[in-house]
Amino acid sequence: MRMSKFWSRTAIEANPYVPGEQPYEVDIVKLNTNENPYPPSPKALEAMKQMVNSDLRKYPTPTVNSLKNVIADRESVNYEQVFVGNGSDEVLAFAFQTFFEPNEAIKFPDITYSFYPVYAKLYKIPYQEVPLQEDFTIDVEGMKRSTGGVIFPNPNAPTGIALPIESIEEILQGNSNNVVIIDEAYVEFGAESAVQLVDYYPNLLITKTLSKSHALAGIRVGYAIGHVKLIEGIERVKNSFNSYTMDRISIKGAEAALRDEAYYANVLDQVVKTRSWVKESLKELGFLVLNSNANFVFVQPVGIEASVLYRMMKKEGIYLRYFNKPNLDSYIRITIGTNEEMEELVRKVERVL
Numbered sequence: 001m002r003m004s005k006f007w008s009r010t011a012i013e014a015n016p017y018v019p020g021e022q023p024y025e026v027d028i029v030k031l032n033t034n035e036n037p038y039p040p041s042p043k044a045l046e047a048m049k050q051m052v053n054s055d056l057r058k059y060p061t062p063t064v065n066s067l068k069n070v071i072a073d074r075e076s077v078n079y080e081q082v083f084v085g086n087g088s089d090e091v092l093a094f095a096f097q098t099f100f101e102p103n104e105a106i107k108f109p110d111i112t113y114s115f116y117p118v119y120a121k122l123y124k125i126p127y128q129e130v131p132l133q134e135d136f137t138i139d140v141e142g143m144k145r146s147t148g149g150v151i152f153p154n155p156n157a158p159t160g161i162a163l164p165i166e167s168i169e170e171i172l173q174g175n176s177n178n179v180v181i182i183d184e185a186y187v188e189f190g191a192e193s194a195v196q197l198v199d200y201y202p203n204l205l206i207t208k209t210l211s212k213s214h215a216l217a218g219i220r221v222g223y224a225i226g227h228v229k230l231i232e233g234i235e236r237v238k239n240s241f242n243s244y245t246m247d248r249i250s251i252k253g254a255e256a257a258l259r260d261e262a263y264y265a266n267v268l269d270q271v272v273k274t275r276s277w278v279k280e281s282l283k284e285l286g287f288l289v290l291n292s293n294a295n296f297v298f299v300q301p302v303g304i305e306a307s308v309l310y311r312m313m314k315k316e317g318i319y320l321r322y323f324n325k326p327n328l329d330s331y332i333r334i335t336i337g338t339n340e341e342m343e344e345l346v347r348k349v350e351r352v353l
């Protein structure tokens with residue numbers, strides 16, 4: 001038998017996202033995918049172990065009530081304003097399908113998180129990329145008056161630069177008939193969250209993740225906060241796809257992690273302190289270092305090409321993120337690791353300059 005066609009048009013035309021390298025070696029310094037260098041809360045680990053030893057025979061609760069309640073508490077919103085998913089990438093995929101239309105162009109910045117154009121193409125949503133301003137900040141004026149909606153991260157990625165709340169309100173007011181998604185994957189590292197605005201702006205959806213601030217990229221938990229009508233819509237889409245997107249281990253781990261604020265306050269504080277040190281050290285080497293509010297720094301090396309530095313550091317066992325794209329190829333994004341890891345990086349960079 002011969003198949004004349006294996007794939008649907010969607011699969012043929014898909015333009016998959018290329019994630020950062022995830023090497024298996026354990027003795028490398030991994031500064032390429034913005035993971036937290038510290039372990040998750042011991043309470044979260046204990047809660048997951050207990051789940052492994054008890055209830056995995058059963059399905060999880062499809063509505064994920066218990067985790068939604070913990071998130072609602074933490075974010076000071078109602079339970080009905082919370083959606084949870086398998087990492088914020090999945091939450092964003094559902095949000096694209098729920099709020100954006102195939103014939104109405106959405107706007108996002110250029111440069112930004114490169115998953116947005118991937119989803120837009122997959123769901124056949126046209127898009128307009130709004131160039132950043134010369135100082136790498138998002139062009140607030142340019143993000144207004146979209147036809148189909150807006151999405152951007154705050155802080156932006158991979159620049160790390162955050163927008164103040166006043167600018168976010170301007171974008172919300174300038175798109176009053178469309179949904180504005182703010183991707184707050186990195187907000188805990190030093191930007192102001194827009195969650196306080198959800199009761200004033202029914203067009204605002206905020207996504208967050210436990211992957212970065214809570215050191216739990218491995219269990220895949222993300223969530224969204226917004227007006228009840230927005231959450232109702234996104235639940236409809238999720239339940240039309242798979243009503244059990246969250247597993248029992250992740251649910252328990254996420255609940256315990258979100259309750260352990262004291263532990264994470266310490267972790268965040270340490271990452272922010274290390275970031276200041278890295279920024280100053282790389283500036284002393286002559287690098288251009290953008291002002292980051294995230295757990296990474298976006299730098300332009302001087303005296304060596306970004307691609308060469310990336311390759312040399314990889315040989316030395318340090319993974320950095322290099323984007324081989326025309327407007328990004330003179331920059332490198334460096335995740336903030338432990339003090340020891342960052343000292344090793346700076347030492348090795350100094351040696352190759």
Ligand code: PMP
Nearest residue numbers: 087088089113153157185209211
């Ligand atoms: N948004 C941004 C801006 C990111 O950089 C990432 C991490 N690659 C995500 C969302 C997705 O994170 P996760 O799926 O782990 O929650």
